[in-house]
Amino acid sequence: MSRTLLTGNAAAAWGARLAAVDYVPxxxxxxxxxxxxxxxxxxxxxxxxxxxxxxxxxxxxxxxAGSAAATGVRVxxxxxxxxxxxxxxxxxxxxxxxxxxxxxxxxxxxxxxxxLESDHNDIMAARDCGFLQIHCATCQEVLDSTLMxxxxxxxxxxxxxxxxxxxxxxxxxxxxxxEIPDAKTAGHFVGDFDPQNTRFRASTPESQAVAVLxxxxxxxxxxxxxxxxxxALAVYGEVQDEFRESFGRDHPAVEAYRTGDAEYLxxxxxxxxxxxxxxxxxxxxxxxxIGLLRPRLLRPFPATALGELLAGRRAxxxxxxxxxxxxxxxxxxxxxxxxxxxxxxxxxxxxxxxxLGGRDIGAxxxxxxxxxxxxxxxxxxxxxxxxxxxKNEILEIKKFQAVAHVERNELKGSR
Amino acid sequence: xxxxxxxxxxxQGMKTASRILGSAFxxxxxxxxxxxxxxxxxxxxxxxxxxxxARETINERGIIHRPDLVVVADDTLVPVPASGVLAGVGERxxxxxxxxxxxxxxxxxxxIHGPVVTLxxxxxxxxxxxxxxxxxxxxxxxxxxxxxxxxxxxxxxxxDELAPLxxxxxxxxxxxxxxxxxxxQAHAELVTEGGMTTATDFERPDWVDLPFEAARISSPTVxxxxxxxxxxxxxxxxxxxxxDPQRCNRCWWxxxxxxxxxxxxxxxDGTPEIDYEHCKxxxxxxxQCPPHAIGAVPEQQARQxxxxxxxx
Numbered sequence: 001m002s003r004t005l006l007t008g009n010a011a012a013a014w015g016a017r018l019a020a021v022d023y024v025p026x027x028x029x030x031x032x033x034x035x036x037x038x039x040x041x042x043x044x045x046x047x048x049x050x051x052x053x054x055x056x057x058x059x060x061x062x063x064x065a066g067s068a069a070a071t072g073v074r075v076x077x078x079x080x081x082x083x084x085x086x087x088x089x090x091x092x093x094x095x096x097x098x099x100x101x102x103x104x105x106x107x108x109x110x111x112x113x114x115x116l117e118s119d120h121n122d123i124m125a126a127r128d129c130g131f132l133q134i135h136c137a138t139c140q141e142v143l144d145s146t147l148m149x150x151x152x153x154x155x156x157x158x159x160x161x162x163x164x165x166x167x168x169x170x171x172x173x174x175x176x177x178x179e180i181p182d183a184k185t186a187g188h189f190v191g192d193f194d195p196q197n198t199r200f201r202a203s204t205p206e207s208q209a210v211a212v213l214x215x216x217x218x219x220x221x222x223x224x225x226x227x228x229x230x231x232a233l234a235v236y237g238e239v240q241d242e243f244r245e246s247f248g249r250d251h252p253a254v255e256a257y258r259t260g261d262a263e264y265l266x267x268x269x270x271x272x273x274x275x276x277x278x279x280x281x282x283x284x285x286x287x288x289x290i291g292l293l294r295p296r297l298l299r300p301f302p303a304t305a306l307g308e309l310l311a312g313r314r315a316x317x318x319x320x321x322x323x324x325x326x327x328x329x330x331x332x333x334x335x336x337x338x339x340x341x342x343x344x345x346x347x348x349x350x351x352x353x354x355x356l357g358g359r360d361i362g363a364x365x366x367x368x369x370x371x372x373x374x375x376x377x378x379x380x381x382x383x384x385x386x387x388x389x390x391k392n393e394i395l396e397i398k399k400f401q402a403v404a405h406v407e408r409n410e411l412k413g414s415r
Numbered sequence: 416x417x418x419x420x421x422x423x424x425x426x427q428g429m430k431t432a433s434r435i436l437g438s439a440f441x442x443x444x445x446x447x448x449x450x451x452x453x454x455x456x457x458x459x460x461x462x463x464x465x466x467x468x469a470r471e472t473i474n475e476r477g478i479i480h481r482p483d484l485v486v487v488a489d490d491t492l493v494p495v496p497a498s499g500v501l502a503g504v505g506e507r508x509x510x511x512x513x514x515x516x517x518x519x520x521x522x523x524x525x526x527i528h529g530p531v532v533t534l535x536x537x538x539x540x541x542x543x544x545x546x547x548x549x550x551x552x553x554x555x556x557x558x559x560x561x562x563x564x565x566x567x568x569x570x571x572x573x574x575d576e577l578a579p580l581x582x583x584x585x586x587x588x589x590x591x592x593x594x595x596x597x598x599x600q601a602h603a604e605l606v607t608e609g610g611m612t613t614a615t616d617f618e619r620p621d622w623v624d625l626p627f628e629a630a631r632i633s634s635p636t637v638x639x640x641x642x643x644x645x646x647x648x649x650x651x652x653x654x655x656x657x658x659d660p661q662r663c664n665r666c667w668w669x670x671x672x673x674x675x676x677x678x679x680x681x682x683x684d685g686t687p688e689i690d691y692e693h694c695k696x697x698x699x700x701x702x703q704c705p706p707h708a709i710g711a712v713p714e715q716q717a718r719q720x721x722x723x724x725x726x727x
Binding site for chain 1: 477478614625
């Protein structure tokens, strides 16, 4: 197997191609559009067999994806940001149908103000909808995770749709060396979609969109979906092992980088975690006992694995590339929930918010976060949440505000 | 690690240049990361693309802050602040400019002390958004400047990246890229790999606590009307429409009505005037004018003629 340079978007398209998907409902949105363009090209030139249909919105697109999956065909789709939110109603609905398919989300910050660049508030908004979530840090992972996602989604103990998440620009438009598995090995790994008896067939009408009155049946169906999602933890382990055997690459639910003897840890999701990896190497050069934890699975949340990996550390920095207004970083909150009451939990779990709307996180900021952790551990006190934002950045904002102020006064004068 | 930025205008093939260089590095056995950064996503608007290449896995991501080589495909971009051509250029950064002017002139004009190399690839080109083959030329020159890429690897990268364009286009790009490669012979290996930061000696980020500010200040609302007049989109222009008053028949409406940017104003007597601060140079007025009274002049020539060419 040879390596080739691929963007994250092309890697996602290759994942769909190697999974031999039958149906792709599509709607364009930056920075995702290249994925469906690539697939459309392959359907056109015979590289793929199946059908790509453009829908009139993401709401319809996700409805079509869920409906098609419910008939027993293999479905792929992709979206981003505002599009994911536009389809939000149907994300909840189709996961309740237990219709397994793979949706790639190319992360992009949400309006307002509107942006094209990456952060995780879009994917975090889909946290509770019943889709499982795999977060990628490299283009290779995008391809591999798409293949793994079909195994996870279609497994009889799971039967739920999966979102594979990659960061806009930092992965979507960035080429990196990627090993494209040969079609035969990939086909053997993914296998055929066997919907067993849970599928629609021609001339045998059924209904999956049941209405229930009274909370009891409702609770039953909702909790069954939760149990299926929780089952995905163990199933993921099986899929991971099989993937490693087939392709020689290991993609654990939580990446643990140089954590063995680490007193301090960074915890973060997505492609910016490779920046943290680099910072860990440089800090190790300078004598620090520090490492990185990167959850790839966010739903189901690998709480036990994270609890074990975090036990006994001096201090932890959770870097959230998202912001829950009135609460803070989502991953920070989830990690604390997983750690509460654990006897060996780290005494300091500090929250940092960074990389919103694609704002870079500099190497020196990782070093400074490490320093912050050491001071906090020495003092035995967790620092307040910190937005990664420098004096220069606020001066830049002040400049804009000064212009706005003058304009507003001029406006007042003219009325 | 090599960190290289390509600056150009939408349409000049900077993404292609970064891909050719990226693929050439990859063929030479390097780990590679290449990416374009789109701004306004419009022909003529400033864009850049970057390439990282290293012997080991690349963990860095995003915009290159300390470039080892900056390639400028279009020297009219240098004075455009939004293009960020000189961002992070230090003493050891090499600047390769496609320009008819010489390196010393650029060094003095920009007041920089690092090495400057010029590539006079396109002195006679009219529409600069159309600079032919400039992507491959820039990639070819850059490949020679780093000195670790063989001519064969450059050639195979061009063949791979331009494969869908057909043999003729590929051959011409190969010729041009190899000419640029040969021209850079005296400067081979001028570009050296930049180091990594260290966690012992670094500039501490001066983080600040954001103060609360009332919604009247802190909401992303535009209160002033017509403030887009402050954005000088005329900087995107590579061709300038020029009205010949002798030929203009004072019809008072055709050019101004078709102008998609409302950049042509017609006076009381029917004389049209083009607002060059905002005309993006789409040339629709040139195509529409019934008496053919509007001509297209390469922006660079027009600037030299009206004395604004030395704005850098």
